[in-house]
Amino acid sequence: MSIDSIKTMLETLCYYKDVEVTHTFSKDEQPLLKISYVKNTDTLKVAFIQNEAIEYYENVEEAACIIGKRID
Template identity: 40%
Template structure:
């Protein structure tokens, strides 16, 4: 997936923040992570499936880079 596609999906999550959408990312049909936008603190929360560790990113570019890195 291209970084532009990931950025577009994150922008969509942010735009529809009142809908509480969670986007799941998989690699070879294996769930790798999920991401949602937290309106209350204006950040993207990434939850890594294997470890259940959550990380928050205020900058959309940082969140996209973390997603791309996890999918490699």
């Protein structure tokens, strides 16, 4: 998946910020991470499934780069 496709997906997620939506990204049918919008904060929450780490990003570009690196 290209970085531009990921950015578009994240921008759509931010657009619907009043709705609780979570995207799960997988590789070889194994879920790697989940991303959601944190209401009232303009922040994207990235939850890494394998190590249960959570990171927050206020920038769509930065979040898309992290996701792209993980799923490639």
